[in-house]
Amino acid sequence: MAAPKTLIAGNWKMNGLRADGVTLAKTVAAGAPGVSAKADLLMCPPATLISLVANTLAEALRHGLVSIGGQDCHHEVSGAHTGDVAAPMLTDLGCGYVIVGHSERRTNHSEDDPMVWQKAVAAQLAGLIPIICVGETEEERDRGEALDVVRRQINGSLPDAAKAANVVIAYEPIWAIGTGRTPSLDDIAEVHDAMRALLTDRLNDGDGVRLLYGGSVKPGNAAEILALANVNGALVGGASLNAEDFLAIAAAA
Numbered sequence: 001m002a003a004p005k006t007l008i009a010g011n012w013k014m015n016g017l018r019a020d021g022v023t024l025a026k027t028v029a030a031g032a033p034g035v036s037a038k039a040d041l042l043m044c045p046p047a048t049l050i051s052l053v054a055n056t057l058a059e060a061l062r063h064g065l066v067s068i069g070g071q072d073c074h075h076e077v078s079g080a081h082t083g084d085v086a087a088p089m090l091t092d093l094g095c096g097y098v099i100v101g102h103s104e105r106r107t108n109h110s111e112d113d114p115m116v117w118q119k120a121v122a123a124q125l126a127g128l129i130p131i132i133c134v135g136e137t138e139e140e141r142d143r144g145e146a147l148d149v150v151r152r153q154i155n156g157s158l159p160d161a162a163k164a165a166n167v168v169i170a171y172e173p174i175w176a177i178g179t180g181r182t183p184s185l186d187d188i189a190e191v192h193d194a195m196r197a198l199l200t201d202r203l204n205d206g207d208g209v210r211l212l213y214g215g216s217v218k219p220g221n222a223a224e225i226l227a228l229a230n231v232n233g234a235l236v237g238g239a240s241l242n243a244e245d246f247l248a249i250a251a252a253a
């Protein structure tokens with residue numbers, strides 16, 4: 001199977017008021033035709049901005065120039081869960097993806113693998129592609145446990161119905177997020193090769209699952225990271241808040 005098309009996903013995290021969201025989304029969409037041959041673009045705004053961004057980008061969404069995703073979802077479709085957002089609500093707004101199991105959710109909201117699994121299943125049932133995040137702490141890497149952690153997290157959170165078309169995995173070493181530090185290219189390749197081996201073992205079309213790298217991806221390091229054999233895109237935090245940087249990362253694919 002041919003390598004999956006590169007996906008450059010922007011995780012805006014808890015950033016942006018309405019005016020910022022509109023400006024950022026419009027600028028990214030304006031540049032999207034220039035990079036669309038190289039990469040698919042995905043923006044994951046905070047829940048408060050999804051509707052506005054979707055309306056602003058209606059034309060670009062229709063033409064498949066960009067996609068929109070949520071940053072998290074609840075595993076139930078509705079109910080008494082104050083403050084949470086259900087997966088069908090995201091679909092209803094025009095989302096095609098949702099990030100689940102981000103390390104900031106795992107750490108700040110005590111989410112574990114069974115919970116992330118439930119969310120990923122809920123996302124798929126709602127017609128969304130879950131982007132399942134995995135990655136080790138610095139202590140785990142220092143102890144030589146990075147591969148074990150990543151394998152355990154994937155095994156614990158990958159839905160049974162997973163296939164190349166309905167799941168994305170993002171490797172985000174926790175110590176590289178927002179720090180300006182990244183693993184060596186060899187270390188990224190080692191983890192991504194191990195993830196690929198696990199997925200081809202578990203799924204019929206595991207070689208087609210998009211594997212994203214995340215953690216301090218910038219225009220200056222994107223090309224070498226995206227050139228690695230089993231890296232099929234990036235999950236970008238800070239640099240996704242700047243349209244020029246986000247587009248430059250996509251152009252580096």
Ligand code: 13P
Pocket residue numbers: 011102172176177178179180214215216217235236237238239
């Ligand atoms: P940074 O790109 O800011 O390191 O964030 C990565 C991330 O957490 C994306 O989900």
